[in-house]
Amino acid sequence: MVEFSNVSKTYNKDFEALKNINLQIDKGEFVFVVGASGAGKSTFLKLCMREEVPTTGTVTINGFDLNNIKKRKIPYFRRTLGIVFQDFRLIPDMRVYDNVAFALRVTGTKEKEVRRRVTHALSMVGLLGKTQSLPKELSGGEQQRAAIARALVNGPELIIADEPTGNVDPQMSLEIVELLNAINRSEGTTIIMVTHAHDLVKRFDHRIIALKDGEIIADGYDKEQILPTLEEDILAEEHAGYYAAPREMGAVEQFIFSYGKSDDAADAPDAVSDAEPDADPFDDPADEPAEGGDEQ
Amino acid sequence: MSKKTKLRKGKFNLRYLTREGFRNVRTHKLMTVASITVMVSCLILIGGAYLVWVNIQSVIDRVGEQNVIMVFVQDEATKEQEKQLQDQLNSIPNVSSVEYVSREESFSRILYNMGPSAGVMSGMEADFLPNAFKVRISDMDAFPSTVQTIQTLKNVLTVRQNGELASKLSNIQHSISLMGIAVAVILFAVSLFIIANTVRITMFSRSLEISIMKAVGATNRFIRWPFMTEGVIIGIISAIIAYAIIFLMYFGAQKVFAETFAILGNQVIPFEDNMWILAIAYLAVGILTGAFGSGISLARYLKEHGKVVDNE
Numbered sequence: 001m002v003e004f005s006n007v008s009k010t011y012n013k014d015f016e017a018l019k020n021i022n023l024q025i026d027k028g029e030f031v032f033v034v035g036a037s038g039a040g041k042s043t044f045l046k047l048c049m050r051e052e053v054p055t056t057g058t059v060t061i062n063g064f065d066l067n068n069i070k071k072r073k074i075p076y077f078r079r080t081l082g083i084v085f086q087d088f089r090l091i092p093d094m095r096v097y098d099n100v101a102f103a104l105r106v107t108g109t110k111e112k113e114v115r116r117r118v119t120h121a122l123s124m125v126g127l128l129g130k131t132q133s134l135p136k137e138l139s140g141g142e143q144q145r146a147a148i149a150r151a152l153v154n155g156p157e158l159i160i161a162d163e164p165t166g167n168v169d170p171q172m173s174l175e176i177v178e179l180l181n182a183i184n185r186s187e188g189t190t191i192i193m194v195t196h197a198h199d200l201v202k203r204f205d206h207r208i209i210a211l212k213d214g215e216i217i218a219d220g221y222d223k224e225q226i227l228p229t230l231e232e233d234i235l236a237e238e239h240a241g242y243y244a245a246p247r248e249m250g251a252v253e254q255f256i257f258s259y260g261k262s263d264d265a266a267d268a269p270d271a272v273s274d275a276e277p278d279a280d281p282f283d284d285p286a287d288e289p290a291e292g293g294d295e296q
Numbered sequence: 297m298s299k300k301t302k303l304r305k306g307k308f309n310l311r312y313l314t315r316e317g318f319r320n321v322r323t324h325k326l327m328t329v330a331s332i333t334v335m336v337s338c339l340i341l342i343g344g345a346y347l348v349w350v351n352i353q354s355v356i357d358r359v360g361e362q363n364v365i366m367v368f369v370q371d372e373a374t375k376e377q378e379k380q381l382q383d384q385l386n387s388i389p390n391v392s393s394v395e396y397v398s399r400e401e402s403f404s405r406i407l408y409n410m411g412p413s414a415g416v417m418s419g420m421e422a423d424f425l426p427n428a429f430k431v432r433i434s435d436m437d438a439f440p441s442t443v444q445t446i447q448t449l450k451n452v453l454t455v456r457q458n459g460e461l462a463s464k465l466s467n468i469q470h471s472i473s474l475m476g477i478a479v480a481v482i483l484f485a486v487s488l489f490i491i492a493n494t495v496r497i498t499m500f501s502r503s504l505e506i507s508i509m510k511a512v513g514a515t516n517r518f519i520r521w522p523f524m525t526e527g528v529i530i531g532i533i534s535a536i537i538a539y540a541i542i543f544l545m546y547f548g549a550q551k552v553f554a555e556t557f558a559i560l561g562n563q564v565i566p567f568e569d570n571m572w573i574l575a576i577a578y579l580a581v582g583i584l585t586g587a588f589g590s591g592i593s594l595a596r597y598l599k600e601h602g603k604v605v606d607n608e
Contacts, residue, residue, distance in 0.1 A: 049511070075514060079512070079513035091508060105309065
């Protein structure tokens with residue numbers, strides 16, 4: 001279904017956005033793609049949508065060899081995908097019905113069939129009562145559901161959701177992901193969801209592909225192990241310049257990050273108290289002499 | 297060989313896309329008005345330049361009929377003698393054509409050229425005018441000798457000619473024609489440039505819509521058709537508005553310049569003489585500029601900016 005084989009993408013001859021990516025996503029899978037800003041998620045999406053071509057390696061999606069596909073065939077490839085954007089991307093002066101129908105009309109589908117499929121898609125997302133509304137008359141969550149209906153209506157084999165919860169409130173975010181989950185289960189549609197929302201990711205037991213600096217640093221189902229690693233990086237970014245600490249500093253890093261997480265400075269000693277009694281948090285355990293050895 | 301997903305090709309729904317073009321015109325009123333304003337201005341400039349050129353040409357034609365000699369026939373000459381004179385004129389080597397102009401035709405021409413001032417001639421008959429032959433000369437260099445030959449023929453009353461003026465006016469007319477063409481071409485190029493830029497601004501204002509179309513798998517042709525329909529509609533509306541304005545402007549100009557032209561023994565060319573050529577030209581320019589302006593601008597936009605993903 002989705003196969004990246006030794007894929008690298010370099011921009012301007014010196015910036016490597018993706019480095020030797022190898023992954024395979026099978027039909028019916030639900031995959032979260034996570035990573036900090038600049039990790040390569042956007043480039044990954046662009047390659048999936050054939051907006052870019054890899055510098056090296058091959059990308060195959062839905063049976064299409066995206067390296068060798070002719071330009072005039074690209075629209076036909078995109079019709080096998082459903083794409084959901086963070087900013088919904090509904091046409092502002094078209095009603096919900098027409099926004100969803102649009103994805104069918106580009107394929108020349110007859111109006112009778114359009115009506116049937118649009119009704120079905122809107123019922124799946126719970127927007128049958130809003131067919132004649134304009135996007136500005138909908139809430140963020142409703143707009144995103146309309147966008148999902150548009151992504152669904154062509155019966156795609158793969159839905160790519162690019163930060164679909166980025167512009168909606170937390171409650172609605174959960175509903176959006178649950179909706180995608182339901183689509184994955186009932187229709188067997190493969191879902192790739194790019195997201196920063198780790199809290200949401202934690203609530204599901206789906207496969208997680210973690211990107212960092214253009215590389216896959218984790219690919220699996222162990223969210224307990226994968227997500228904290230990324231969260232530290234995200235936190236390091238947020239506190240860059242003062243609190244950022246290189247990973248090699250072990251206990252010092254632990255102290256700084258645990259201090260930084262708390263708003264109350266008085267809580268700081270609790271982090272230290274988790275360590276051995278009388279331990280100096282600024283001591284690097286690596287400097288401790290080996291047991292039984294004499295200092296000269 | 298990997299299995300390919302069945303291509304969802306489908307038919308190109310012309311009716312839907314044309315309806316979308318009409319919808320776009322209604323929906324994006326501000327851009328529509330801007331485009332129409334620009335195109336109307338350009339069409340008025342081009343049409344105005346053409347009408348000015350046509351009138352200048354007519355004045356020059358009237359003042360000196362460059363290679364024409366009017367041979368007036370004596371009143372006593374019979375029909376047979378007139379026929380004989382015509383044959384003699386035709387036999388002169390430098391004569392390319394001989395056309396008989398009766399006194400009645402001359403009188404009608406004078407009345408036409410006087411235009412609104414022709415009223416002063418009411419009640420008069422054509423008797424005071426002689427019959428004449430309009431003789432066209434091929435070689436202007438042999439003009440003087442040809443005139444001399446004609447003057448020796450029997451039944452010739454008088455010969456009206458002005459070789460030097462005719463030659464000079466011929467040069468002026470040629471220059472004005474070239475200038476007129478150059479001005480029209482420059483105006484047309486400037487119009488196309490302005491219209492192309494206006495269309496380009498429209499593309500940028502519709503970038504969201506275009507990116508969505510690309511994301512759902514619309515072909516470039518599918519994206520282009522509504523824009524081209526929109527361009528054609530704008531072109532037709534602009535042509536109609538420009539035509540109405542130029543008609544009103546010309547009507548006013550006719551009144552202002554009628555006296556000046558009468559002094560030159562001429563009249564301002566009536567609008568009706570050029571109404572069809574102007575109408576066809578306006579529609580053609582409007583439709584072609586609208587359609588191709590939109591099509592070309594969109595093609596360039598899709599090549600440079602037609603992206604789907606636009607974040608990070």
